[in-house]
Amino acid sequence: MITITLEDVRDAAARLVGVAHRTPVLRSRTLDAMVGAEIHLKAENLQRAGAFKFRGAYNALSRLSPGQRAGGVAAFSSGNHAQALALAAREFGTTAVILMPADTPASKRAAAEGYGAEIITYDRYTADRAALGAALAAERGLPLIPPYEHPDVIAGQGTAALELLEETGELGALLVPAGGGGLLAGSATAAKGLHPGIRMIGVEPEAGDDTRRSLVAGRRVGISVPRTIADGQGADIPGELTFSINRRLVDEIALVTDDEIRAAMRFAFERMRVVMEPSGASPLAALMAGRIERLPPRVGLIISGGNIDAARFAELVCPDHEATTVG
């Protein structure tokens, strides 16, 4: 069985110095007053390529030999891992070929292409992306860097929580979005490694509660592909590796509705002046909607990403605005 330790996260952090941004920890006294606790928000939406994903992708690439990565790397991703891997590959002077769902937001696809990646699309409601990804990698003879089922990816993702806790000291709870479970597993490894008493809370959209169901059942439970605005949390079953970590280290899962996510995105925009994509706003949504019982006095959360184009934001957050064809 593969285990990931606090030391692995620390090693990843050392590799990321000067490469990943050390993102700011945001505060909002308005938010604190609303929820009745001190909230420390680790702004991974301000990370390079707009999400925490760059940490894991870069860490995984750094662990390949120059020869292994010289011909390129392959990946499958619902969006942010694609951008992250494309950028990380460019940093190492190589390229990425990436399978993306056909309904990926245009800005995410354009950004990955902007970093030099080759994009191949598939239908995420019918195809098995892991199998397609493995076939692609085999066909081209490239190393496959999956979005979460990889120890170096998970260790890299844990570095955001490590930085947060270095800055804030001990916190009563840490809220982290749960998709495939990589950010949650890495964060839990870092946080429980530093402060065993911290309450680790994953946050999922109600329509995509595979991690919650799996934790309740004590085994990985699959659901139908969730239809939610939180496109970064569209996993239908936890990863094997991520779940083996999360079942040990995660204390609870909070669920949020799409409307609660929209309200959090609007608050982030208007009162914190930052852009959160729907998945990135789910921990804030859980706090604002009162989804966490017995909230401790000092709480951290990770804003996982901010990749959303302005038109999609307007559509989601300003429902009194409607697309019209001009001229």
Place this chain on the structure above:
Amino acid sequence: MITITLEDVRDAAARLVGVAHRTPVLRSRTLDAMVGAEIHLKAENLQRAGAFKFRGAYNALSRLSPGQRAGGVAAFSSGNHAQALALAAREFGTTAVILMPADTPASKRAAAEGYGAEIITYDRYTADRAALGAALAAERGLPLIPPYEHPDVIAGQGTAALELLEETGELGALLVPAGGGGLLAGSATAAKGLHPGIRMIGVEPEAGDDTRRSLVAGRRVGISVPRTIADGQGADIPGELTFSINRRLVDEIALVTDDEIRAAMRFAFERMRVVMEPSGASPLAALMAGRIERLPPRVGLIISGGNIDAARFAELVCPDHEATTVG
């Protein structure tokens, strides 16, 4: 003649420790590649109350005696100074009464009220706000804290540039939005005090180029009230005090169109994941539109604020979206 020195800015900075956020300096390699220089963006949109204005308002209040501020303070403002003063007054356990233009964006008015301020409105196209403000302060017997014509306000505003330059070291140029000229004067005082060779560049909307005209003429030139989306840069004549500083310390003014500002706001949203209000985006707009000749290799700019509601943002930045009445 009143002069403001680097020492005044340093003193203000000392008063703001633990009260104002030390805002992050953002970087975007995508932006650097676009403009061909290293751009360091001081994110005052992430300041408390969403703009640099809190620095000056708090510094000015801190220089009043407890007796002077006990009964409240008065101000006039096109928006961000109102929120800032409302918040600063609350920090000192007192209240603010504020004259705001009737067409102030709803979110700015609501935020000032949320901090406990009393709001009185006037028509900014017909009334003389400085005279109205003076009359209000006299009638109620309150100290008036103007938005820029005040040495303690200007010294406070200079602390953002001071922090930026402490973090980046010497820069070839610093771009700052010019409205009434307080941020520009404070920034120029700090920047030229630290690095006499730095190129100080003010940025104004084309429709509101009173500072540029005044610098060219060598005296304060008034224009008709500008109609621009940059509502924080709606001054029709530079302040006396601010102009006396800026004519000494500012090297040039760059002009930007409303469309260039919209493009910068969209870039900030989609590629930097932060919210810039139109005025706050004008230095970025000047860079993106190629408005600065012979750009030096390392450039700083101040994002002056991020107060814009989501609906207004959608209206400005997503022109294919149009308000519709729902249900």
